[in-house]
Amino acid sequence: MLGKNNKKSLALVLVLTLSTISLFSSIGSASIDVETELPQNIGLKLIDKNDSIDETMSVSDFLAIDNKSGTSQTLSSGVVQSNYALLLFNNAGVDIVLTVVFQNLADTNASDKTIPFSLCIGPVSSGGTLLENADGVYAVSEGNAVSFTPASFNGITSRKYPIYFTINPADLLNLHSATYTSTVTLSVGAV
Amino acid sequence: MKKSLVVFLSLMLTLPSVFLVATDDMPSTGNLPVLVEKAPIIAMIITNHQFTNEAEVTYEELQSVLGGDNGNLKAVTYQAVSKDITDTGYRLYVYNNTSGTLKLSVNTSQSTPLQSVLSGTNYYMTLYLRIGYLPTDNEGNYKEYNTTLNNNLPYMYVKSTTANNDGTIKIDSDKRKLSCEVTSANNSKGEVVCTCLPIYVDLQDATAAVTALDYSAKIVFDLAAL
Numbered sequence: 317m318l319g320k321n322n323k324k325s326l327a328l329v330l331v332l333t334l335s336t337i338s339l340f341s342s343i344g345s346a347s348i349d350v351e352t353e354l355p356q357n358i359g360l361k362l363i364d365k366n367d368s369i370d371e372t373m374s375v376s377d378f379l380a381i382d383n384k385s386g387t388s389q390t391l392s393s394g395v396v397q398s399n400y401a402l403l404l405f406n407n408a409g410v411d412i413v414l415t416v417v418f419q420n421l422a423d424t425n426a427s428d429k430t431i432p433f434s435l436c437i438g439p440v441s442s443g444g445t446l447l448e449n450a451d452g453v454y455a456v457s458e459g460n461a462v463s464f465t466p467a468s469f470n471g472i473t474s475r476k477y478p479i480y481f482t483i484n485p486a487d488l489l490n491l492h493s494a495t496y497t498s499t500v501t502l503s504v505g506a507v
Numbered sequence: 508m509k510k511s512l513v514v515f516l517s518l519m520l521t522l523p524s525v526f527l528v529a530t531d532d533m534p535s536t537g538n539l540p541v542l543v544e545k546a547p548i549i550a551m552i553i554t555n556h557q558f559t560n561e562a563e564v565t566y567e568e569l570q571s572v573l574g575g576d577n578g579n580l581k582a583v584t585y586q587a588v589s590k591d592i593t594d595t596g597y598r599l600y601v602y603n604n605t606s607g608t609l610k611l612s613v614n615t616s617q618s619t620p621l622q623s624v625l626s627g628t629n630y631y632m633t634l635y636l637r638i639g640y641l642p643t644d645n646e647g648n649y650k651e652y653n654t655t656l657n658n659n660l661p662y663m664y665v666k667s668t669t670a671n672n673d674g675t676i677k678i679d680s681d682k683r684k685l686s687c688e689v690t691s692a693n694n695s696k697g698e699v700v701c702t703c704l705p706i707y708v709d710l711q712d713a714t715a716a717v718t719a720l721d722y723s724a725k726i727v728f729d730l731a732a733l
Contacts, residue, residue, distance in 0.1 A: 358533065358535065385536075385538055386539075390541075429697070492604050493605050496543045497543075498540075499539065499541070501538045502538070
């Protein structure tokens with residue numbers, strides 16, 4: 317009897333073990349279709365001013381766009397539209413803040429020779445400032461950071477802003493011949 | 508067996524979602540370098556235009572006299588002169604926004620002496636021309652450059668009595684300094700302004716001159732980068 321009972325128990329254990337191995341194998345193949353979760357992200361890129369955008373683009377669409385960050389821009393006197401535009405991406409459903417900071421154009425060989433200038437991101441007036449009540453930011457080259465909160469991204473994920481630079485023509489007179497440079501730094505984050 | 512399967516799948520679905528957000532590389536900063544190229548400008552003009560401050564004439568003010576022409580102009584004028592050193596009221600302005608030094612000089616091959624022609628005969632008067640601020644004594648009288656003046660201001664002078672065979676100006680070898688260097692000048696704000704060189708004239712001794720005639724001379728100046 318003992319011998320018979322022992323054989324039965326042994327047979328049952330074998331069945332359980334086989335079933336567990338089978339389960340694990342099927343779970344491993346079921347975990348492949350997982351990348352359908354929508355990541356919540358915010359970001360910015362500099363794009364060509366003439367590029368059109370899909371305001372409902374996905375993250376992968378945004379990441380695929382060529383970023384012109386670091387590309388040099390030549391200025392002249394008066395109000396001049398930049399060759400580049402700012403693209404903001406926000407699918408997080410939260411308000412974001414854009415920070416702008418830059419300083420006077422400076423002679424690359426003489427730091428005391430500078431040219432002040434201003435920056436307008438968004439619709440511009442004839443004087444180079446932001447149109448009243450428009451979505452955007454206006455800043456001058458004082459070196460202090462200027463921030464603004466763009467309009468809410470309700471129903472859209474992306475928005476494009478034109479960029480304008482303004483140099484008072486009088487500030488270009490009576491200057492030493494030289495190359496004057498500066499860098500506009502933009503950064504975006506959640507409020 | 509079914510219950511175990513459901514629990515395990517649920518865990519797998521949650522973990523990859525967290526993993527995606529944590530490693531995503533979204534650009535949140537950008538920079539846009541900007542630059543302005545200021546072209547070199549060299550300009551020269553002779554004018555009796557009275558600027559508010561002749562020692563700090565800006566390029567904008569110079570343009571108002573140039574009439575928008577950045578080139579060089581030639582002054583045509585009749586100037587009464589005497590045997591005394593006389594400030595003609597004319598000024599030679601040089602604008603130079605380059606960091607280099609310019610050489611201002613008298614073009615002797617194109618300049619002519621103070622002369623008149625009567626019945627085919629040339630008559631000459633001695634012309635002594637000084638360009639650049641002259642020193643003065645305590646009474647305000649002009650003094651020669653070699654008496655004082657060591658203030659680094661540019662100056663030239665030329666004395667002519669007759670002409671060479673080809674009609675060009677003949678210059679007294681002992682009375683000449685035919686060129687000077689001109690660098691960029693700055694005002695108190697550090698802006699580039701024009702270098703101002705007044706023009707003085709005196710006749711000294713008129714040699715074989717017929718005083719009833721009208722005499723004229725042409726002095727051509729060259730400006731070139733060194």
